[in-house]
Amino acid sequence: MYRLSIVLTAFLITISCLYSQKKLIAFSSDATKNDKQQIFIMDEEGDNLQQLTFMEIDCYSPKISPDGKTIVFCATNRLSDYLYKITLGDSASYKSPLFIDGGVDPVFSSDGSMLMYRSEKDEVNNLYIMDMATGESYIISDGSLATHAEFSHDGTKVVYSSTLEQNFDLVVLNLLDTTDKAQTTIVATKDAEIYGAFSPDGLKIAFASFDINYRGTLKMCDDKGKNVKVISSSGNSYNPKWSPDGKSLAFISNKAGNFNIYVCDSDGGGVRQLTSEKGNVVEFDWSSDSRKIVFDNQSTGVSSIWVIDVEKGSKQNLTGDKANNITPTFQR
Numbered sequence: 001m002y003r004l005s006i007v008l009t010a011f012l013i014t015i016s017c018l019y020s021q022k023k024l025i026a027f028s029s030d031a032t033k034n035d036k037q038q039i040f041i042m043d044e045e046g047d048n049l050q051q052l053t054f055m056e057i058d059c060y061s062p063k064i065s066p067d068g069k070t071i072v073f074c075a076t077n078r079l080s081d082y083l084y085k086i087t088l089g090d091s092a093s094y095k096s097p098l099f100i101d102g103g104v105d106p107v108f109s110s111d112g113s114m115l116m117y118r119s120e121k122d123e124v125n126n127l128y129i130m131d132m133a134t135g136e137s138y139i140i141s142d143g144s145l146a147t148h149a150e151f152s153h154d155g156t157k158v159v160y161s162s163t164l165e166q167n168f169d170l171v172v173l174n175l176l177d178t179t180d181k182a183q184t185t186i187v188a189t190k191d192a193e194i195y196g197a198f199s200p201d202g203l204k205i206a207f208a209s210f211d212i213n214y215r216g217t218l219k220m221c222d223d224k225g226k227n228v229k230v231i232s233s234s235g236n237s238y239n240p241k242w243s244p245d246g247k248s249l250a251f252i253s254n255k256a257g258n259f260n261i262y263v264c265d266s267d268g269g270g271v272r273q274l275t276s277e278k279g280n281v282v283e284f285d286w287s288s289d290s291r292k293i294v295f296d297n298q299s300t301g302v303s304s305i306w307v308i309d310v311e312k313g314s315k316q317n318l319t320g321d322k323a324n325n326i327t328p329t330f331q332r
Contacts, residue, residue: 022047023287024331025294026062026071027305031323039073039086044292044307044330046318052086052094059084061104064331065132066112073097074104083117101137103128105147109155110332116140116149116158127160129175140173142183152198159196159205168192170207170225186225191217197240198223199249199266206231206240206249218251220268231268242266243290244332248310250274250293252281261295263310275308275315285329294318294328 022043032038032051037058042049053059055075062073068088075082081104084097103119115130127141127149141149142164149160156176161168162185170187187193189209196207203223208216218237221228231237235255242249250263256273259280264271275281277297284295294307305325308315319325 024064024068025305025307025318025328026052026064026073026331027296027319027325027328028058028060028062028073029319029323029325031325037324037326039071041071041088042318044287044294046305046307046316052088053084053097054095055097061106061327063106063108063329065108066110066332068331072100072106072108072115074106100130100135101128105149107150109151110153111155114151114155116151118147118149127158140175142171148194148196150197152202153200154202157198157202159198159207161192161194161196168194168210170194170196170205172205172223172225186223187221187228195238195240197242199242200244200246204266206242206251208238208240208251210238218253220249229268231264232262232271237262239284241284241286243286243310244288245290247290250284250286252284254280261293261308274310274313275306277306279303283327287330288332292330294330296326296328298326 024041026041028037029040030037037060039053039059039062040051057075057077059073059075062071064071070085070087072085083100083103085100086093086097102121103117106117125145126139127146128137129140130137144162144164147161149158158173162171169185170193171183171185173183192210193207196205206220209219210216216236216238218232219230235253237253240249240251247266248263252259253262260275261281263274279297279299281295282298284293292307296303302321303324303326304317304321305319305328306315306317
């Protein structure tokens with residue numbers, strides 16, 4: 001009975017630790033010995049800060065795999081961009097990150113089996129998908145200038161912007177369709193449609209439409225490009241990101257001055273300003289429970305990482321203002 005009690009107690013402690021474990025935030029910072037941007041992690045309250053990379057080139061835009069085991073990030077020598085991978089908990093990988101490919105804008109599929117990125121390694125801008133199990137990659141774009149690609153939640157489709165018809169148009173690619181009808185242009189206007197993002201249920205797509213003066217209007221449509229609805233037309237609005245629970249949509253806009261985060265309902269209504277920073281918000285990401293958003297507040301020479309409670313509006317500066325802390329992302 002005594003042994004059973006010990007085993008049961010240990011089991012309950014383990015379960016308690018698992019449920020109380022804080023989510024990680026990965027970001028880039030130049031608070032380093034060589035003054036280069038490197039990849040760091042911390043928990044969602046800014047504690048347990050750890051530097052993960054020690055490269056002689058700038059590293060940025062980390063993405064944590066859905067299983068929380070690896071981080072893929074970009075590195076640049078100002079002439080070319082590269083993708084690398086490190087394994088969390090493996091100090092050897094921190095010293096020598098694994099080279100993946102030349103490219104930028106990495107994004108995992110929701111199950112972590114695929115990594116999508118953009119690359120000009122063949123002197124033509126293309127979108128690639130890499131099988132994370134085999135390391136094999138293949139082109140998925142149409143040969144035009146392609147950008148701002150996102151997976152649907154189920155991993156069967158990709159929405160991205162294509163210049164096949166000269167202007168940036170919003171297209172959807174069905175990864176399960178092996179015919180020449182796999183790709184469909186769903187929104188094509190005289191403006192440039194970019195930053196497409198599927199809702200978690202795959203039924204809606206939010207995107208930004210930029211006019212000739214580079215002013216972005218945030219819009220929403222169904223997955224076929226129909227029923228287009230304007231969400232935000234004042235100021236410059238772009239970079240929509242759906243909350244994981246699909247109930248809200250966040251985006252960046254300067255409609256009130258500086259670039260800040262705005263949030264609206266899933267139907268595009270109820271737009272409200274979430275942040276009111278003196279600097280500019282450039283990158284942000286939702287927490288997996290849809291309750292928080294992590295973002296960078298960039299001012300001249302410095303940038304800080306903040307977390308804000310979406311419902312309450314309370315926020316916390318996690319890094320201070322003495323370094324260039326940018327491109328934060330939450331562990332899913």
